[in-house]
Amino acid sequence: MKKHIIVLVFLLTISIVACNKNKNDSVDEGTSAPASAPVADDSPTAEKAVPTAVPEANDSAGDNDAVKSKECEKLTNASSMVSLDKDTYSLGKITVSVKGITEKMQSESAFVAIYRANAAHEAWGKYDYPPVGDSQLTFDVPDDGGQYEMRLYCRDGQYDSGTLVTSVPFTVNELLLESAVALDAAVYPASGQIIANVTGITQRMHNAKAFVSVYKAGSAHNAWGEYHYPSAGDSVLTFNVPEEGGAYEMRLYNRDGQYDDTTLVLSVPFMVLPVGGLL
Numbered sequence: 001m002k003k004h005i006i007v008l009v010f011l012l013t014i015s016i017v018a019c020n021k022n023k024n025d026s027v028d029e030g031t032s033a034p035a036s037a038p039v040a041d042d043s044p045t046a047e048k049a050v051p052t053a054v055p056e057a058n059d060s061a062g063d064n065d066a067v068k069s070k071e072c073e074k075l076t077n078a079s080s081m082v083s084l085d086k087d088t089y090s091l092g093k094i095t096v097s098v099k100g101i102t103e104k105m106q107s108e109s110a111f112v113a114i115y116r117a118n119a120a121h122e123a124w125g126k127y128d129y130p131p132v133g134d135s136q137l138t139f140d141v142p143d144d145g146g147q148y149e150m151r152l153y154c155r156d157g158q159y160d161s162g163t164l165v166t167s168v169p170f171t172v173n174e175l176l177l178e179s180a181v182a183l184d185a186a187v188y189p190a191s192g193q194i195i196a197n198v199t200g201i202t203q204r205m206h207n208a209k210a211f212v213s214v215y216k217a218g219s220a221h222n223a224w225g226e227y228h229y230p231s232a233g234d235s236v237l238t239f240n241v242p243e244e245g246g247a248y249e250m251r252l253y254n255r256d257g258q259y260d261d262t263t264l265v266l267s268v269p270f271m272v273l274p275v276g277g278l279l
Helices: 002-036 039-053 054-077 105-108 203-207
Strands: 082-085 091-100 111-116 133-140 146-153 163-171 182-183 191-199 211-216 233-240 246-253 266-271
Touching: 082 146, 082 163, 091 111, 091 146, 182 246, 182 266, 191 211, 191 246
Parallel strands: none
Antiparallel strands: 082 091, 091 133, 111 146, 146 163, 182 191, 191 233, 211 246, 246 266
């Protein structure tokens, strides 16, 4: 009986040792699991992927655009960025005072340009690029009378309200005064020539192709007869007497291509005798 108990105790001891060994083996396997799992590899990879995944170049460009837009916005809110020496012109030059041009604006080719009033951003006329800081620019007065604007844009190549810094309106007068046409006679025979002395033609009128023409008395603006373009200043023009007798006018228009009351400068009446010499 005592022998059996000893054997039983021995077997129990072996079983306990075996169980403890299995438990230790299980713990070793558990501690080795993180080493074999891709956690350690994933962590540094994820950290490297973060800056790579962010579109740095695009964000940088976006930031630059934002800075540029803020620059234009700041300039738009600034006062007296562009001022003119007058608000109404007839001929000559326009002096433009430009203030506050930054180096960034110059690097993006900020420009000042003449526009017709309310014209599209792309419909610029004469233009110039101001230097950094404050400066003065000079423009020729436009040939045509009407309402205009002097605009400043903070960059070239993008023409919209986002790049428009400021706009200053001004007026160009029609030159209808001081011009004259004098004829060498009031009545002409049925053949011969008419001598017209034309004075006071401005350079602007000459550039716009001001013209002198024979018209039947009271005829429409576009019903011209023989015509000539006078030189700037004073000139003498020669016309053939119309073949048909009757009442006529010698008209001066301040530009070609637009024939209406707004471009008619003056009209001088004259008569042409019919064949036989009697009216």
